[in-house]
Amino acid sequence: MELKDFQVVDRDLPEDLLPAYLQAESLAVDTETMGLLPHRDRLCLVQLCDPQDHVTVIRILQGQREAPHLKQLLEAKNTLKIFHFARFDIAMLRCHLDIQVAPLFCTKVASKLARTYSPRHGLKDVVLELEQIELDKTAQSSDWGNALQLSEEQLRYAANDVRYLISVHKKLMGMLQREDRWSLAQQCFEAISTMALLDLLQYKDIFEH
Numbered sequence: 001m002e003l004k005d006f007q008v009v010d011r012d013l014p015e016d017l018l019p020a021y022l023q024a025e026s027l028a029v030d031t032e033t034m035g036l037l038p039h040r041d042r043l044c045l046v047q048l049c050d051p052q053d054h055v056t057v058i059r060i061l062q063g064q065r066e067a068p069h070l071k072q073l074l075e076a077k078n079t080l081k082i083f084h085f086a087r088f089d090i091a092m093l094r095c096h097l098d099i100q101v102a103p104l105f106c107t108k109v110a111s112k113l114a115r116t117y118s119p120r121h122g123l124k125d126v127v128l129e130l131e132q133i134e135l136d137k138t139a140q141s142s143d144w145g146n147a148l149q150l151s152e153e154q155l156r157y158a159a160n161d162v163r164y165l166i167s168v169h170k171k172l173m174g175m176l177q178r179e180d181r182w183s184l185a186q187q188c189f190e191a192i193s194t195m196a197l198l199d200l201l202q203y204k205d206i207f208e209h
Helices: 016-021 068-074 088-099 107-114 123-131 152-163 165-178 181-200
Strands: 007-010 026-033 044-047 055-059 080-083 105-107
Touching: 016 068, 026 055, 026 088, 026 107, 026 152, 026 165, 044 088, 044 152, 055 152, 068 088, 080 088, 080 107, 080 165, 088 105, 088 165, 105 181, 107 165, 107 181, 123 165, 152 165, 165 181
Parallel strands: 007 055, 026 080, 080 105
Antiparallel strands: 026 044, 044 055
């Protein structure tokens, strides 16, 4: 199904779209879920956007445990995967589809390291400042579980969550390099997979005294 400027598919990234996405140096990725606890709440959508603004929304069906083409893409070593709050998204992908995402960039972590003049690091705030675009977050807290009957408003919200991430990534990376924080940021990104695994194993505060 196509909705003007993005397409919606079921279960997995279609085989004919995989080569084009694999050629991208970077890829924006997001998920929509039934809640914030990976072991309790379902993964419902995975959204992708490449540098040419090709957006695909993949509906993950109830009980689905694999998506081979999506796994190949998100584990591809030559493509940087860009998330906003990667720690949560990669935990959901690992828990539900056995996908171990790498390499990755988190715009939320990058914003906290670079935009120290601001206390606001949500996607809406970062996109508003860096892209001068105000995201409509009306559908953020909605029922994503009925994958085959999602409204156009929900699908457009999901698509917009990845549409600006590649541009935001470039601007945040420039800020981090300018402020001599790029090396620190890279170390943080490398640690995110470990943090997500600790979350899945339900460890809490292990670095505290």
